[in-house]
Amino acid sequence: MSNRSQVKFVKDVEATDRNIRVKKPFRLEQQEQRRFVRLEISSPMSLDTIRDLAGNFWPEGNHHYVNGVVLNISAGGVLAEVDEQIHEGDVVAMRFTIQDVESLDNVLGLVKRADYDDGAYLVGIEFISRERLSDIFTRGEIEMLSNKLTDFNEGIRSVLNRYIHQENVVGRISVGHEPH
Numbered sequence: 001m002s003n004r005s006q007v008k009f010v011k012d013v014e015a016t017d018r019n020i021r022v023k024k025p026f027r028l029e030q031q032e033q034r035r036f037v038r039l040e041i042s043s044p045m046s047l048d049t050i051r052d053l054a055g056n057f058w059p060e061g062n063h064h065y066v067n068g069v070v071l072n073i074s075a076g077g078v079l080a081e082v083d084e085q086i087h088e089g090d091v092v093a094m095r096f097t098i099q100d101v102e103s104l105d106n107v108l109g110l111v112k113r114a115d116y117d118d119g120a121y122l123v124g125i126e127f128i129s130r131e132r133l134s135d136i137f138t139r140g141e142i143e144m145l146s147n148k149l150t151d152f153n154e155g156i157r158s159v160l161n162r163y164i165h166q167e168n169v170v171g172r173i174s175v176g177h178e179p180h
Contacts, residue, residue, distance in 0.1 A: 045096035053087040059144040077126040104155040127152035
C-alpha cells in the first residue's frame with residue numbers, strides 16, 4: 001500500500017453528465033449502474049469500528065484502527081485497500097486526507113462490500129449520514145454516539161468553509177487589508 005496521496009480535488013458530479021473531463025494522472029471510472037462518478041486516487045486512510053457485524057457496539061469507536069489506502073472516491077463512498085479484515089455490515093468512522101492538506105475525521109460509513117483479493121482486503125464503504133443511523137442503530141445507541149461523528153457532506157462542508165475563510169483572511173492580509 002502506498003501512503004502517497006495523489007488526489008487534487010473532489011467534486012460531486014452526477015453520473016448522467018456526459019461532459020465530464022479530468023486531467024492526468026486521474027482516471028475517470030463510470031459504470032452505468034453508478035449514481036456518481038468515481039475519482040481514482042491514492043490517499044492514506046484509517047478506520048475505527050463503531051459497530052461490527054456481530055452487534056458489538058463502541059459509541060466512541062473501538063480504538064483499534066485499521067489502516068489502508070483509499071483507491072477511489074465518489075459522493076457516495078470509497079473503495080479502499082485495508083491491512084486487516086473488516087466485514088460487510090460493519091459501521092465505521094473513517095479518517096482520510098484530501099490533497100495532503102485537509103483531513104476528514106470521523107466520517108461515518110457502512111461497509112457494503114468486503115473482499116480478499118491477491119493478498120489484500122478490498123472494502124467498499126458507503127458514506128452514511130447521521131439521519132440514516134436510525135435505520136442501523138437503536139434510539140439508545142444513537143444517543144450514546146459521539147458528537148464528533150460526521151457524515152461526508154458535513155466533513156466536506158467544514159473543509160470548504162475553513163478553506164474559504166483562510167483564503168479570505170490570508171488574501172485580505174496579503175494585500176494590506178485587515179480582516180473583519
